[in-house]
Amino acid sequence: MPTVTPDATQVITLVLPHRDRRRLGVRAVLTTPMVLLAGMIALYLWVHGRQLDIVEQRSLTRANLLEALQQHLVLVGVSTAVVVLIAVPLGILLSRPGARRIAPIVNAVTVAAQSLPSFGLIVLFAITLGLGPRYAIYALIISALLPVLSNTVTGLQQIDPELKEAASGIGMTRGQVLLRVELPLAVPIILAGMRTAIVWNVGTATVAAFAGGGGLGSVITVGLIQNRDVVTIVGATLTAVLALFLDHVARVVQELLTPQGL
Incomplete structure (x- = not known):
């Protein structure tokens, strides 16, 4: 009687938990x-209910x-995308057994970069390199690199070795x-x-x-310089709403991509 040997995909399907996309309801x-x-x-109605001067x-x-x-x-978007392109491959490299010697060095460098004040970096780049969004993006990349890198290394290192051995045992x-x-x-x-990187960058x-x-x-700056509280509040509120919305979108994506049971 012939025996049927499961291929790698079938075995890994049994090993990995199934993804349940129904966990996220409409609510x-x-x-x-x-x-x-x-x-x-509410912000719109509040602003339009006030007497605004010409600056506002x-x-x-x-x-x-x-x-x-x-x-x-x-x-x-640009800074976060570059952070992901750098941090995820680097995190994969540092999670390999052969990179144990350089991992502490790289981690120390990223921690030192994270500890640098973002405002100081942006001002430093503006003075030394020039003004413009490009140099602000450089500072955002440096300041947001650590959470993605450290989470990538942690996520890969916490995988059960028996799962990897089982996958290797079937010829993967x-x-x-x-x-x-x-x-x-x-x-x-x-x-x-x-x-974390997205909210930090916002x-x-x-x-x-x-x-x-x-x-x-720039909206917040105008409000502060011109002493216009309405402008400052609008700029700060829009920033907070944007951060909360992007974090929500990222959380939904995280839930959809998380295997059931994790």
Whole structure:
């Protein structure tokens, strides 16, 4: 009677928990956006219920706010994408047994970079390299590198060695074990680091206005310099709403990509 040998995909399907995309209901997905939308409506009604002077009117036009929001999203999006492209591959490398000697050195460097004040980095780059969003993005990359890198290493190192041995025992190569076993199980922790980096960059990007990087920080700066509290409150509120919304989106993605039971 012929025997049937399960292939690698079948075995790993049995080893890894199935992903349950039904855990996130409509309420869980929509509650935060609806609350944020209500807050934005309240802010809109509050601003339009006040007598705005010429400075406030020019600062709070739809075109000006949309341009600042777009610039802020570019700063956050580009810097976070570069952080992921650097930190995840580097974290994979540092999680390998052969990299144990250099791991403490790299970790010390990233911790030192994380401890540097973001405002100081942005000002330093502005003085030495010039003004513009490019140099603000450099500072954002440096300041947000650690959470993604450390979470990637932690997520890969906490994988049960028996799972990797089982995958190797059925003939999977090291690359296949990494892609089909280790990374899927490490996804929740890696994405948690990405969430931290995103929220961190949203807040830090406001400082980019001092280096000519634009963004919502330019709205806040105008309010502070011109002593216009309404403008300052609008810029700060939009920054907070953006951070909460992006964190919610990242959390939903994290839940969808997390295997059931983890």
